[in-house]
Amino acid sequence: MLEANLLIILSLLFVTSMLALLSQRLKISYPILLVLAGLLISFIPKAPVIKMDPDIIFIIFLPPLLYASAWNTSWGDFWRLRRPIGLLSFGLVILTATAVAFFSHWLIPDFSLALGFLLGGIISPPDAVAAASVFQSLKVPKQVVSILEGESLVNDASSLIVFRFALAAIFTGQFVFSEAVGSFFTVVIFGVLIGLAIAHIVYAIHRFLPTTPSIDTALTLISPYLMYLTAEHFHCSGVLAVVSGGLFLSFRSSDIFSYNSRLQANTVWNVLAYLLNGIVFILIGLQLPDIIQGIGEYSLKDCIFFAVAISLLTIVIRILWVFMAAYLPILRSKTIGRPDWKSVFIVGWSGMRGVVSLASALAVPLTLVDGSAFPQRSLVLFITFVVILVTLILQGLSLPVILRFMKLEVEEEGPEQEQEITHRLAEAVIAHLDTHCQQEVMENPVFRRTRERFERIAEAAGNGLMSADATPALMKTHQEMLLEIIAVRRAELKHMHRRQEFTVELIRAKERELDMEEASIRES
Template sequence: MIHENLLLILVLFFTMAILYLLSQKLKISYPIFLVIGGLAISFIPAMPDIKIEPEMVFLLFLPPLLFEAAWYTSWQQFWKWRRSIMIMGFGLVLATSLGVALVSVAIIPFFTPALGFLLGGIISPPDAVAANSVLKGMSVPKRGLSILEGESLVNDAASLTVFRFALAAVLTGQFVLKEAAIDFFSLAVMGVFVGLVIAHILYLILRYWVKSSSITTPITLIAPYLMYIVAEQLEWSGVLAVVSGGLFLSFRSHDFLNYHTRIQATEVWATVGFLLNGFVFILIGLQLPSIVDGIKNQYTLQDAIYYSLIITLLVIVLRIVLVYGSAFIPRLLSKRIRQKEKSPGLKLPFMVGWAGMRGVVSLASALAIPLTLDNGEPFPHRNLILFITFVVILITLVFQGLTLPFIIKLLKLKVEEVDDFVPLDDQIEEIRLRLAKDSVAYLDDRYAEEMEEFETISRVKEQLLRSIEATERTMEEEEKREALSSVRKLYRNIMIELVALRRDGLHKLKLEKKYDDEVLRILEHNLDLEEARLNRH
């Protein structure tokens, strides 16, 4: 149990941080490094087992991870690519679950269709955290990233719903398709309803009542658990409640977050997300030896590996085939789609298909399988399902994750081929130009007399005008894009060096003990924000 291994868990959290730093040095995606690290740690002599009660897995890990994913989902991009996201989010989950069910029943003795769908629901959703970690810093089309993120949000809900119904069928021994379809519809609709109701209540509280930033962030941390628990208590979908509530609060966050709470919430959620994701990824490696021991009573290790490799190969190939189908079949059937959207080409679907690494949700679902049936008998094939899930995660995460960067380079995928491509720096300059012009107009309208009377106020306008002039001059020189790119890089490097210089200066001032620590901390925080902005790209 967790409370009996608290020191071990704290050591694991510290180990996660060390492994993360090593992954950054070696330029390897940190989920891959954590899984391998966890597996290595598990072979340390006298390493105790970490056991988590199955019913606690969903409650501890899923609500905040789903909420964080929903919070940082771009609603604009989600809506723009909604057709592809919905087809992949629901279609791929159902097709993968069906394919896994058929194959697993065919190759595994005494494996029932209900267990097959249970396994399919577990291993069908790819992990956006792993994919984003691998793709970070690489030049890939925004379209592909948006579809991967949106798909992950939708297929988490879809796969967990499949898992829920399949588990109920195994536990009760009954499954009626018509009743399941009705239950699924009511489960989904009412889950979304609960999430939106709670999100609206929290929105009103945060906007009109809470004025302290120290309260806003804790409320956002409580929100996913509140949505999930209330929906589950009412026997509706807690997953869809969290996703829908998270999307709503994210969309309206500008109404109740100021600059301070936004910075604070971002940092807190980044920490929470890393710790939860990291712990689950390292848990994948830690659990594998005990799972191997668990299957030996029913299967030989060779048979279990054989089943796992067949099913892993199936989900990899099936995903690639289905991604191509979802990309091109609607285009063949609809002239409007062909006119409205650029063709994804043959390269982008392969990249999206190969990025289908399994991770946190699959592990959480597998660990949530109860130990016994309702009648007290052991849950059939539980250890084998866990073993297959772990192998699928390991192979897709490690093999596909490590090879994905090389495949992208091999494909030579050009962003402008599939995106309405506008360079990020150009977008930033255009926005800054518009905001600067708005600021000048505002100063002329509200503070014309003050600018004439006070030199300090007039300098504000002068700075803005110089910025506008420089930006317009830069944007007009289209033929010098390559040179401008190098200038921007040089400018960024110089500014980062100046930030480091000023930070060293603050440290020297701190040693003089002449200024208040509070003042120095404020100035250091400003430098941190400036450096974060410069390192954004």
């Protein structure tokens, strides 16, 4: 049994990697391709049936994925855009849940309002991973990406809170609005406080104890689970605990990590986030046959109609809400600038659902307190799956086309900005050497050559800034020349390795330097 499960996991990892390569070749967002692949695999005769345990999603997958998103989010951008992020993360989630509740109650026979709020809480949060994967190969304004990333950090928490309140109302048969509001703020505030408290403890360990890069990396892997599980133990928002703790540690990362700790941790986290996202999206597609088998009260045709109608409702509500939130403040204040309608539409259209929605649907209990079957659980699962599928395929595949059609203007960070940073850093080094190492520079050739090196760097960057009109072509030629030089050095290093002129450790260290240098050039 263990061998069979291990083989399935390894097969999923392999298929995920191969499909990710195919998505790059086809220029399709990899979550979309993975969901479709999982859907096709599930219909293969005698294909293994893989059932997703919601506890696995919430406990194993969710904390590290949230932590990785928080770590890569700029706190400055998050705070600067707190108004649109808050309106999307809380306002839109509550509006979507409410609209879905009343619409589904009206549309579906014998579908109670409490079940409607349960469904609304499940499908209200978009999954920014899918949108981010689409934007990777497209030119999108940085503000749009920052808003979507910030929204994804918080909307999971608000939707899960709505989900829990609706579930409690179904079990108890009553709903007290004042108690729900009080519990909502309690869950949110204490979730944030728990996350920050644990983050401060982790910060102190990194800062004041003699850690190594391996220990630092291990602590970054353990931290999100500590934050999430502690908050959930006290019935607070584990999502907000991870988000708040991750934002704090990310903001202070330059104070607590050495360069080698950052390099190692970033490498580990890039691989981990890629594998976790890939596995989850392909598992989503594998769930459909099991979900369809559970539908018995309604025909498949009716279920598809209900699901598509609710999917379109969530899309329309998001677009309307985003435009109202962007333009209504202009009517009240003339000092607020008019936003670009193209960027506003892209934010409204980037509402693909994903991992958290399906995990929430699977977390719906099988039975009530009295032992009777949970009402219309299979229908809730089916609608959730179709909403994920419709939003991923319709919006995900159409985003690149819409962006090309709109010809959205994007302010790119040109080479001038990089040259300015390089120039200022080199000038700072020269000023430091002249102030604190003046005698050493005069007497020691090593110090003198160091200063001369940074003088050349500052001069080259300054010349690049003064000839900005020739920068694009010149920079491209210069980049090609630098890559050729690296290739020559790497070839010579291989010859040294074959002739065994130096130790393997030294050869690998130099190879690592060349890798980092090439990465720096290609990303510039």
